[in-house]
Amino acid sequence: MNGWKIQETAIPGRLAKLQVSQYRVVKTSNDLHLNSQVADVWFERVQDKWKVCSSREPRLTGPISRILTYGSPLTIVIPALGVSHSRLADQYDTASTAARYLRLTNRLAFNLSTYLGLDSNIVTDEEALSAQPADNGRGVIVFGCPVVNRYATVALRSSFPIHFNCRNERMESFRINHRTFDEKGTALLFMDQKHLYICAFDANGYERALRAFPLRTGTPNPEWIVIGKDADFLSTGGILGAGFWSRTGEYNDAMSWLA
Structure with a gap:
């Protein structure tokens, strides 16, 4: 004007x-x-x-499903595993943990191709750090919290409103605003710019996260969501928190809810 x-x-x-x-x-x-x-x-x-x-671009914002609008192929980043930094939980050894991540991402890639016609490239965090997939302007899906996935450690800014508590190179809990989550089976999905992060404490949590993944662009969903184990029989009643970040990427009390 x-x-x-x-x-x-x-x-x-x-x-x-x-x-x-x-x-x-x-x-x-x-x-x-x-x-x-x-x-x-x-x-x-x-x-x-x-x-x-100084000149700047506006921060991207919107529901989780916007990851589907950035074009094809999407990049899916999983932990490389096989080294000490990648221990996710005591009950899993490195081989079984790596296989679980691969099964999850293969299922997600199959669903994206079948229902939306979107191609996906599955890479390890080590490969992603070398190639920097975010530079192609398309969406990136990251499996594992910054403790497990080294690409997430680099890509997720230190001032992000979700704080991860780590001990012995694994996630013990995470905190959103003043609410701490540490129960096994809990899943977390959240957006930051063109990245969708999918985190959980164990295999059951990742299963719930995969079921909550939006496979349709018109599906109403928030920018971040925490899903508890009660979601198996209560559906949306098992949601422990959801909302949208502020325009500057901080926790937005007016647009968020925590159980």
């Missing part, structure tokens, strides 16, 4: 208003970043005041 652009509206589903008179901004509503295309100057709202800032 008269040389001004609201950067956040580049993401579908966002609403913001801008009133301009003779190239001057008169009034804004729900705006975080503005760009003057005439002078190529960027502005950021900080405590209800506009300040000059």
Whole structure:
């Protein structure tokens, strides 16, 4: 509008208003970043005041199912395993843990191809760190928390609102806001930019996560979800938390729920 652009509206589903008179901004509503295309100057709202800032792209946001909209092929990253950093749980040795991850990803890749016509590339975290699959602009599905999957350790920013508690190179618990989850069988799915992370404490948790994976783009779902073992017989009644991140990627109390 008269040389001004609201950067956040580049993401579908966002609403913001801008009133301009003779190239001057008169009034804004729900705006975080503005760009003057005439002078190529960027502005950021900080405590209800506009300040000059560096150019930036708006943070991607939306439901888990948006991972299906980034084109084909998707990249699925699993732990390389076979070394000490990859111990997931005491009851599994390295071989059985590696086989479980491979079975899960093969099933997911088959479903993506059968129901959506999407191809998938399955790579280990070591291969992903070398190839950087996120650079191709397509979606990346990561199995395993940062403790187990080294690609997740690098790709997930340190300020992310989910905090993982690790001991003896395995996940003991994770915390969202002030709620801690540590029960076996619990699964966690969450988005961050073009990455979908799928984490669980054990094999049962990963099975629940796979059943919750959205295989249709129109399926209503949040940006992050925690699924408990009661989901086996209570369906959605077994959800322990769900919601959307804020525009800056932080926990959003108004758009989130925790049991």
